[in-house]
Amino acid sequence: MQYKVKLEIFEGPLDLLLYLIKKEELDIYDIPIAKITDQYLSYLEMMKLLDLEIAGEFIVMAATLMHIKSLMLLPPENKPPEEMEGDPRAELVQQLLEYRRFKEIADRLAEKEEARSKLFTRNDTERPLVETEDSPFFEASIFDLLTALSTVLKEIPREIFHEVIKDEFTVAEKIHDIFHILVKEKKAYFTQLLKSAKSKLEIIVTFLAVLELIRLREIVIWQSERFGEIEIVRNTQAIAPAPIASEKKI
């Protein structure tokens, strides 16, 4: 697999942790460290498997989690004195709470942005509008994609070793296939795409093809409900960065 997908992951370790907390319905005030560490590491494993660029911060967080986990497991007498103070998770929880707060604020800002966008003013004719589907769906994140991938990987039957099946799949070919499907039916379901693959390798290549298409802004991914089925649709218009509104002084 020579093809390297350079998808910039904007989300960081805190995003992944908050994602896991939400998905597994964990209590942020009493995080089961062993459980979340395992989940976190499995996501990291998947990202490595896919050859995704993992930012250094992810690794640092992995180390932090394992450190906290070890502190939680040590009987109190064995802990070094400086670590005796308080809950070893406290600092991390603080960080998560603060970040989550800003995520909520971001949600609120998004609402205000939406409301404001319905009011048109004189200079709005100068800024091009973007052609997008009016959709009530959520934009799925890389972690949602990874979750879907892990579900599918768990379900595939043990690989049957064929004799001489030189079925090498390339990402480019898969991209072509996906386009084909999207042309025929306006949208595709992510897990279905993955399930139609017949081997682990094919699943992974399909996954990478989807990532590449996202990166190229050829497709958009949606979820109609949090942690639900992921839909893939063609991006009807390339979203160019908005030009700066010309401030004509009167």
Add this chain to the structure above:
Amino acid sequence: MSKYQSTKLRGTQKVDREKLKRIIEAFLFVSVEPLDLQRIKDAAGEQDPAVIKELINEIRAEYAGSECSLRVEEIAGGYRMTTDAEYASYIKRLLHGSQKDRLSRASLETLAIVAYKQPVTRGEIEGIRGVNVDRALSTLLERGLVRIVGRKETVGRPILYGTTRTFLDHFGLKTLDDLPSLEEFIVRELSEEDKEAIRQKFGDEAVSALDAGGIDAALPKEAQIKETQDDSQETARPDR
């Protein structure tokens, strides 16, 4: 000459007042950016900003009362004439597009941090988000939603960022005070069950104390928005 001047200065005669109102309306129509009272007052030749404000409110009442599809909104420290939200879908059709370019999650989160913590350095933003913010910051700078407000007087003299008037306009905010207070977000984190558990253990006073915004003494005290508001409002006038 003096009779004419005094009439203008008083500005209370009915005819003059009506005319002044229409002048303001014309200004609002023509302007491509929010107009503040000062600017309207100067161009209209009126001394008293309170009169301008009164007249603007009359215009708003006129629009709201009638079938007019226009509105006058108080945005970004000034006033703008806008269309009513009800007509958004039609206008989008006219302009051949269905949506204004929205900000990504990453940009919104970065922006949220800058808005509440300003002035703030890139390092401080990254400390909260736990990830590199270069991309988001450059997008926000490019779109004029965020600007450089100075440098922090510490080692390395890192750049400080703050929001702009364009930011206020983009989100339909009057001033930074229009942002919901941080306390609101802090208290919401406790679920009803949590509160009930605390009530049973520590009594009602504990819950009221929490509701008053003191969830955790160890939380960093967020800088009050008001303290920083003056800075950015003052220098926010020419955005670029």
